[in-house]
Each structure stands twice: as structure tokens, then as C-alpha cells.
Amino acid sequence: KQEVTQIPAALSVPEGENLVLNCSFTDSAIYNLQWFRQDPGKGLTSLLLIQSSQREQTSGRLNASLDKSSGRSTLYIAASQPGDSATYLCAVREMDSSYKLIFGSGTRLLVRP
Amino acid sequence: GAGVSQSPSNKVTEKGKDVELRCDPISGHTALYWYRQSLGQGLEFLIYFQGNSAPDKSGLPSDRFSAERTGGSVSTLTIQRTQQEDSAVYLCASSSRIDRGSPTKGTQYFGPGTRLLVL
Numbered sequence: 310k311q312e313v314t315q316i317p318a319a320l321s322v323p324e325g326e327n328l329v330l331n332c333s334f335t336d337s338a339i340y341n342l343q344w345f346r347q348d349p350g351k352g353l354t355s356l357l358l359i360q361s362s363q364r365e366q367t368s369g370r371l372n373a374s375l376d377k378s379s380g381r382s383t384l385y386i387a388a389s390q391p392g393d394s395a396t397y398l399c400a401v402r403e404m405d406s407s408y409k410l411i412f413g414s415g416t417r418l419l420v421r422p
Numbered sequence: 423g424a425g426v427s428q429s430p431s432n433k434v435t436e437k438g439k440d441v442e443l444r445c446d447p448i449s450g451h452t453a454l455y456w457y458r459q460s461l462g463q464g465l466e467f468l469i470y471f472q473g474n475s476a477p478d479k480s481g482l483p484s485d486r487f488s489a490e491r492t493g494g495s496v497s498t499l500t501i502q503r504t505q506q507e508d509s510a511v512y513l514c515a516s517s518s519r520i521d522r523g524s525p526t527k528g529t530q531y532f533g534p535g536t537r538l539l540v541l
Contacts, residue, residue, distance in 0.1 A: 341528050352513060353532040409467035
């Protein structure tokens, strides 16, 4: 059974720092991996999606990498800002016929001004 | 265009009552998903629709839960005889199969959710 783990569970950094969020999954047979952010009381906003054949994706100050063989993904946030404060979730879609996403429990990020 | 919308945004009900939650996917998206986010459980999959059919209902927690989709668009999640453990945020997402070949193919776009509280 696929399990997705995110470390750390919470992170507090001063504004301007570069930071890395980690996501690991137990079964490497994935179709893709998606990173989301969730603001308090809100839905999920898709940040980046990495297909299983890709190694990384970039959007602005965000860079996500995927190492399928080791079951790991990282989300790198450059020059963090207070507006980046949110919960970050990673989710994998497996290679079987199901289209469901399996989520990690998230990393709660606070960027202090 | 408009994103995924859900209604109501909040719902308070009494134990034992039935509730209906609505999801309006992004126009043209053939795939629709329901997830539930509850304290201590994280985000869990409930059901997946492709068009009007549901090839994967594996996440529905009991037979009190059902969902339908009509016209390949709007979906309704119904919870009968609600229990306190049903209290959660119910999230809907949609995705397109048309963007094959795109690096973003398979991206699921989420609505704001319905917060359900069963007293």
C-alpha cells in the first residue's frame, strides 16, 4: 500500500531564506507527483506537477525535483516571503488504473517578516 | 475561465439528517474526484468519475455515502443519516484528458471545499 510522508511537519524561517520541503513515497511505481499549497480554511492550489519521466519542474521561485527510484521529491522555495506561509502537500498518483491521489500529511510553513 | 466551485461552503447539520454537497467542475473537464480532509486523517480519496460513470468508488467509507454525476458536469455527494465522524472538509477536484502531451497533463484542480459539521 502506497504511503506518502512529508518532513518536516512544520517549519518556521525568516524572510529571505531558501528552504527545502521533503516528500517520500514507498512505492516507486507512480504516474506523477503533484505539489499543492493550502491556505487556512481554503482549498488546494496546484503548484507543480512532475510526470514520472521527468526529473524536475520549475515555476518562478519554486523548483520541484523527483527521484522515482529512491521514492523522493523535494520542493525548493527560493527567497521565501511571508506570503509563502501555508501548508504544502505532496501527492502521488500510482501507475494502476486508478486516478486517485495519495496525499502526505503536509508541511506547515511559516515565513517570519 | 472559472475554477472548480462547491456549494454550500459551510454546512451544519444534526446527527441523523441527510446532506447533499455539490461540485461544479471546470468546464470541459471529464474527470471529477471527491476527497475528504478530516483532522487526524489527512486528505483521503472518496470517489472518481470519468464522464457520468464512477470506475473507482473504493474510498467511500460506508453505504451511507453515495455520489452521482449528470451530464458529465455537476456532481452531488450525498451522506445519509449523518454521524459526527462525518464532520470534515469535503473537497472536489477535476482534471482534463484533453491535455495529453502537455507537461501538466493529469493536474487535478481543487475547489474551495465544503466544511461539514455534524452536531
